Amino acid sequence: MKKDIILSGVGGQGILSIATVIGRAALREDLSLKQAEVHGMSQRGGDVQSHLRLSTGDIFSDLIPKGECDLILSLEPMEALRYLPWLSKDGWIVTSSNPFVNIPDYPPIEEVMADLQSVPNVMTIDCDAVARSAAAPRGANMVLLGAAAGVLGILGPDELREGISEVFARKGEAVVTSNIAAFDAGLMEFKTLRK
Amino acid sequence: MSEKKLLLGDEALALGALHAGLSGVYAYPGTPSTEITEYIQSHPLTKERGIHSQWCANEKTAMEAALGVSYAGKRALVCMKHVGMNVCADPFVNSAVTGANGGLVVAACDDPSQHSSQNEQDSRFYADFAMMPCFEPSSQQEAYEMAGEAFDYSEKNHIPVLMRLTTRMAHSRALVTEGPVRAENPMRFPPKDIERFWVTLPGISKAKVKQLAEDQAKFREDSEMSPRNNLTDGPDHSLGIVTCGIAYNYLMENFPDGCPYPVLKVTRYPFPISLLREMAVTCKTVLVIEEGQPLVEEKLRGLLYDDAEGNGLIKVKGRLDGTLPRTGELNPDLVRAALGLGTAEVYQVAKTTVPRPPALCQGCGHRDFYTALNNVLRKYEGSRVFGDIGCYTLGYMPPFHAIHSCVEMGASLTMAIGAANSGVWPSVGVIGDSTFTHSGMTGLLDAVNFGADITLCISDNLTTGMTGGQDSAGTGKLEAICEALGVDPSHIRTIIPLPKNYPEMERVIEEEINHHGVSVVICRRECIQTAKRHAVLKNKS
Numbered sequence: 001m002k003k004d005i006i007l008s009g010v011g012g013q014g015i016l017s018i019a020t021v022i023g024r025a026a027l028r029e030d031l032s033l034k035q036a037e038v039h040g041m042s043q044r045g046g047d048v049q050s051h052l053r054l055s056t057g058d059i060f061s062d063l064i065p066k067g068e069c070d071l072i073l074s075l076e077p078m079e080a081l082r083y084l085p086w087l088s089k090d091g092w093i094v095t096s097s098n099p100f101v102n103i104p105d106y107p108p109i110e111e112v113m114a115d116l117q118s119v120p121n122v123m124t125i126d127c128d129a130v131a132r133s134a135a136a137p138r139g140a141n142m143v144l145l146g147a148a149a150g151v152l153g154i155l156g157p158d159e160l161r162e163g164i165s166e167v168f169a170r171k172g173e174a175v176v177t178s179n180i181a182a183f184d185a186g187l188m189e190f191k192t193l194r195k
Numbered sequence: 196m197s198e199k200k201l202l203l204g205d206e207a208l209a210l211g212a213l214h215a216g217l218s219g220v221y222a223y224p225g226t227p228s229t230e231i232t233e234y235i236q237s238h239p240l241t242k243e244r245g246i247h248s249q250w251c252a253n254e255k256t257a258m259e260a261a262l263g264v265s266y267a268g269k270r271a272l273v274c275m276k277h278v279g280m281n282v283c284a285d286p287f288v289n290s291a292v293t294g295a296n297g298g299l300v301v302a303a304c305d306d307p308s309q310h311s312s313q314n315e316q317d318s319r320f321y322a323d324f325a326m327m328p329c330f331e332p333s334s335q336q337e338a339y340e341m342a343g344e345a346f347d348y349s350e351k352n353h354i355p356v357l358m359r360l361t362t363r364m365a366h367s368r369a370l371v372t373e374g375p376v377r378a379e380n381p382m383r384f385p386p387k388d389i390e391r392f393w394v395t396l397p398g399i400s401k402a403k404v405k406q407l408a409e410d411q412a413k414f415r416e417d418s419e420m421s422p423r424n425n426l427t428d429g430p431d432h433s434l435g436i437v438t439c440g441i442a443y444n445y446l447m448e449n450f451p452d453g454c455p456y457p458v459l460k461v462t463r464y465p466f467p468i469s470l471l472r473e474m475a476v477t478c479k480t481v482l483v484i485e486e487g488q489p490l491v492e493e494k495l496r497g498l499l500y501d502d503a504e505g506n507g508l509i510k511v512k513g514r515l516d517g518t519l520p521r522t523g524e525l526n527p528d529l530v531r532a533a534l535g536l537g538t539a540e541v542y543q544v545a546k547t548t549v550p551r552p553p554a555l556c557q558g559c560g561h562r563d564f565y566t567a568l569n570n571v572l573r574k575y576e577g578s579r580v581f582g583d584i585g586c587y588t589l590g591y592m593p594p595f596h597a598i599h600s601c602v603e604m605g606a607s608l609t610m611a612i613g614a615a616n617s618g619v620w621p622s623v624g625v626i627g628d629s630t631f632t633h634s635g636m637t638g639l640l641d642a643v644n645f646g647a648d649i650t651l652c653i654s655d656n657l658t659t660g661m662t663g664g665q666d667s668a669g670t671g672k673l674e675a676i677c678e679a680l681g682v683d684p685s686h687i688r689t690i691i692p693l694p695k696n697y698p699e700m701e702r703v704i705e706e707e708i709n710h711h712g713v714s715v716v717i718c719r720r721e722c723i724q725t726a727k728r729h730a731v732l733k734n735k736s
Binding site for chain 1: 310447
């Protein structure tokens with residue numbers, strides 16, 4: 001079994017902490033993993049992505065071939081669209097619906113949403129609102145991860161919660177609790193929207 | 196059971212070096228190499244053993260200090276991005292002539308496709324022409340293991356070794372299984388019989404250069420015998436494939452059940468010629484898949500025996516004949532196309548997707564500096580601003596459009612000197628604090644000696660910002676450095692870049708532009724990224 005994921009967003013939004021949690025969970029479950037990250041100039045508010053590959057067998061390439069990505073997980077709706085050529089025909093997009101507008105020519109958000117809806121399996125989530133309602137205003141990325149847990153398959157919610165606990169442990173119990181609350185709220189939102 | 200860790204390629208190399216008994220890492224930050232040194236800095240063994248890991252002023256001072264460690268019999272690692280190799284080219288090339296005493300490994304991280312760089316030069320060429328062995332791991336596990344092997348090889352053969360990574364290996368994580376931890380070397384001077392080679396007087400180094408040329412045969416033989424280079428057979432000999440470094444992964448991605456063609460996997464140079472010849476006995480077409488420039492492909496192709504169509508006795512395919520793109524990073528899709536496997540039908544990029552280039556952070560001091568500079572220079576039609584390497588290069592982008600050039604580390608003020616000599620006025624250089632101490636100080640001495648009519652603006656954010664906020668060598672010393680280099684103290688001015696200070700900033704900049712000699716305007720406010728981090732640390736304590 002393998003799962004190829006593209007994490008996307010804007011530099012500084014925190015896609016790498018999502019990757020770190022999934023990585024930690026994968027390590028606990030003894031999965032193979034390769035995770036290509038973007039460091040450097042793009043982190044200054046540019047588009048960023050990370051290719052994350054999980055497998056029960058060997059993984060060769062650090063990069064996902066086009067048309068083979070199972071899940072695009074995006075903290076920003078237009079950024080999800082940037083990686084469409086990588087998405088497999090039955091792949092999922094799970095994305096935040098909150099636009100990050102730091103460029104003058106950001107397209108009308110309705111058009112972005114329409115393009116997203118043209119993909120068969122897509123879920124858009126107001127991650128900021130869900131995070132606020134879970135009393136974790138800085139937990140939008142964990143909300144997104146919680147939603148993704150609904151389709152991830154190779155790792156279940158329990159393993160991901162363990163991953164969150166490990167990754168945030170050194171920041172203290174309160175940070176762990178708030179991130180898990182955000183994660184659970186995201187998972188719940190996914191289940192509600194899926195109905 | 197040995198421990199497994201999830202590590203970046205950079206971190207795997209770093210851990211391999213630590214476990215190989217490293218005594219010091221010497222480096223200047225540069226994407227994608229920075230995490231090697233940062234990993235060593237934060238590793239418990241570094242503190243426990245007192246391993247040197249402080250950032251150097253530039254790659255040349257780093258390489259030379261490491262050479263000193265090697266002279267003293269200990270093991271040293273030098274790290275840099277590919278263009279840093281240009282800065283340290285002099286000590287690097289000559290370190291093959293002096294040779295190594297303690298193991299000396301140079302890690303160069305190349306950036307094909309220029310994710311964060313001004314070119315995509317291939318560091319393997321440096322090893323090749325310095326006649327130095329080069330290791331190019333294809334996985335994070337190999338990066339860990341081969342770092343240790345590189346130190347052993349360097350020490351045993353008295354030759355530095357270049358470790359070449361590319362962005363995709365440097366910045367990709369995978370599981371790494373740790374091996375044993377070796378002790379550091381004790382201090383020990385070079386053996387008496389080869390001690391003289393550390394003095395490169397022509398009379399001595401001539402003999403050593405000859406020796407180095409003779410050593411190539413041994414290096415090559417070691418490379419051919421090494422399990423790091425291997426030839427695996429396949430049922431279909433219509434094609435033979437040579438992969439270098441991580442290109443192997445892109446090949447195998449396309450053949451999950453095994454490659455049908457013979458494959459020569461290379462992760463060590465000098466190039467293993469005997470293995471290639473073995474493959475070429477039956478494979479009359481060879482595809483070379485290498486990340487970066489076509490170094491191996493050009494060697495295989497040769498020039499003399501091509502027919503009119505450019506085909507040799509053995510047809511060589513790769514980046515030069517268009518089978519693969521001439522420039523840019525490889526990926527599984529490009530390799531798939533090169534193998535003639537056809538392309539999958541995929542979604543198109545949505546029409547609403549527009550580029551999102553990086554930009555200076557909101558609240559960044561460089562922004563306020565450029566606003567003030569632009570407000571002044573608007574009044575001077577013939578003005579030109581020569582920029583430099585760092586976050587502030589983004590001042591070229593809208594809304595600022597504030598700089599007219601950016602070449603390499605330090606070229607701002609020296610180009611400003613040349614332009615001023617040619618009649619450009621005002622001729623302004625813009626450089627960051629870390630870039631100034633890296634490669635700007637000697638240029639400022641030239642400016643003083645020439646009496647050049649330039650204004651140098653040092654946008655000082657108290658850190659090396661673009662690479663993530665590493666300590667900057669000149670912090671707290673810039674005024675003293677400029678004065679010591681001979682700049683008139685009354686023309687070394689300091690301003691604080693904030694919107695409320697625009698009137699004062701503009702007055703100071705304008706006054707110094709109208710001083711017909713060397714002026715330095717230091718524009719100082721902490722990087723907002725490091726300031727945020729410092730605030731968090733302060734709240735904790």
